[in-house]
Amino acid sequence: MRVLSPKSCLVAAFALLAIIPGTGRAQAVPAGTPSQEAAPTPRGVQRAIDGMVFRMLQTMQVRDAASIAPLINALLGDTAAHMRAAPRRPATAADSARAREVVRTIREALAPYRDVAAAERAGYERFLPWLEPQAVYHYNNLANAAAEQDRFDPARPTSLLYTKGADGSLTLVGVMYTAPSDATLEELDARLPLGIAHWHQHVDFCGPRPGSPDARQVPDSAWLARWLAIDTRERCTAAGGIFLARLFGWMVHVNAFAGDTDGVVWGHEGRNHMHVHPAAP
Numbered sequence: 001m002r003v004l005s006p007k008s009c010l011v012a013a014f015a016l017l018a019i020i021p022g023t024g025r026a027q028a029v030p031a032g033t034p035s036q037e038a039a040p041t042p043r044g045v046q047r048a049i050d051g052m053v054f055r056m057l058q059t060m061q062v063r064d065a066a067s068i069a070p071l072i073n074a075l076l077g078d079t080a081a082h083m084r085a086a087p088r089r090p091a092t093a094a095d096s097a098r099a100r101e102v103v104r105t106i107r108e109a110l111a112p113y114r115d116v117a118a119a120e121r122a123g124y125e126r127f128l129p130w131l132e133p134q135a136v137y138h139y140n141n142l143a144n145a146a147a148e149q150d151r152f153d154p155a156r157p158t159s160l161l162y163t164k165g166a167d168g169s170l171t172l173v174g175v176m177y178t179a180p181s182d183a184t185l186e187e188l189d190a191r192l193p194l195g196i197a198h199w200h201q202h203v204d205f206c207g208p209r210p211g212s213p214d215a216r217q218v219p220d221s222a223w224l225a226r227w228l229a230i231d232t233r234e235r236c237t238a239a240g241g242i243f244l245a246r247l248f249g250w251m252v253h254v255n256a257f258a259g260d261t262d263g264v265v266w267g268h269e270g271r272n273h274m275h276v277h278p279a280a281p
Contacts, residue, residue: 043149043180050248051142057128063220065130071224072128073135075202081231084203086188086250091195099196102154103265106175106256109155114172114257119160127159137162137170148178149249152191161253174255174265181249192252198267203246206236214240 062068075082113119116139124139138159145158157175164170179188181201188199206227208215217223230236236243258264 043182047146047149050145053247054127054140054142058125060128060130060219062130062224063218066132067221068224069131069133071221071228072131073133075228076135078200082202082204082228084201084246086185086194086199086201088198089189089194091193095193095195098193099262099266102192102254103256105154106157106254110157110160110172110175110256113160116162116170124160133164135163136173137164138176145178149180152177152179158251161255171257173258174253176251176253178248179250179252181246183250188250192254196262196266197252197254199250199252201246201250202248204231204233205244205247206230206239206241207244208241212240 074080077083078085113122113124119139122141123143124141127138127140128134138161140159141156144153144156147153147156148158154177158178159176160172161174161176162170163173177191179191179199185194188194192199208227214223227239227241230239230241233243253267255265255267
């Protein structure tokens with residue numbers, strides 16, 4: 001049996017995502033956001049797909065990883081074309097009380113993970129281990145991510161978030177929770193209130209079709225930049241690629257270890273316009 005390279009597997013993953021109902025079309029998203037088409041992928045199927053894509057990205061081989069870092073960091077920025085934020089709501093007193101309780105739980109339950117080694121022993125692994133530097137390092141727990149399809153537990157986030165100091169040490173700054181891509185606004189609000197938290201998705205990607213000349217190329221910064229520049233179905237079709245309405249599900253950051261003010265904890269200060277990730281210096 002022929003073993004596919006990590007990059008070939010990534011291309012194959014794009015092909016699989018495109019043929020499973022719903023994944024190659026826009027997901028069920030709140031009104032006022034980009035196009036809404038078709039029914040979303042069943043959650044069990046989506047869970048398996050997300051795990052597969054995660055593994056592909058973990059082992060992806062590239063020609064010039066250092067040159068790719070700015071592209072990935074820009075992709076994660078709030079101003080990127082591949083970011084979509086959920087609509088905000090006015091915060092209520094009940095929202096604020098619930099948010100404070102979540103932060104209290106995070107600080108009590110997850111403080112041991114200031115030690116990255118402890119986080120790794122608990123099943124968290126660094127996302128994109130081949131990529132340096134990263135604006136925010138996500139240490140993901142796939143078991144927690146799978147469970148978050150069905151429940152919200154502030155003590156068991158999908159990701160721990162770290163920043164790296166000049167000496168190379170990692171500092172725990174917060175956590176990331178996830179929710180299904182087809183979650184309604186009410187479901188998101190029930191997990192973390194829309195008046196406080198900034199829910200977001202990574203959307204509108206295009207990748208090469210298996211067997212095409214571009215799919216056979218070894219990825220480098222120019223290859224990745226060319227595909228990341230495509231953010232509409234029409235441009236993807238014109239490029240001969242496969243369009244994906246989104247990767248993974250809804251996400252939200254809580255910077256519980258970064259400071260004590262609500263502005264820092266919930267990303268209202270020092271962030272880009274979607275208030276999710278740190279703004280560039």
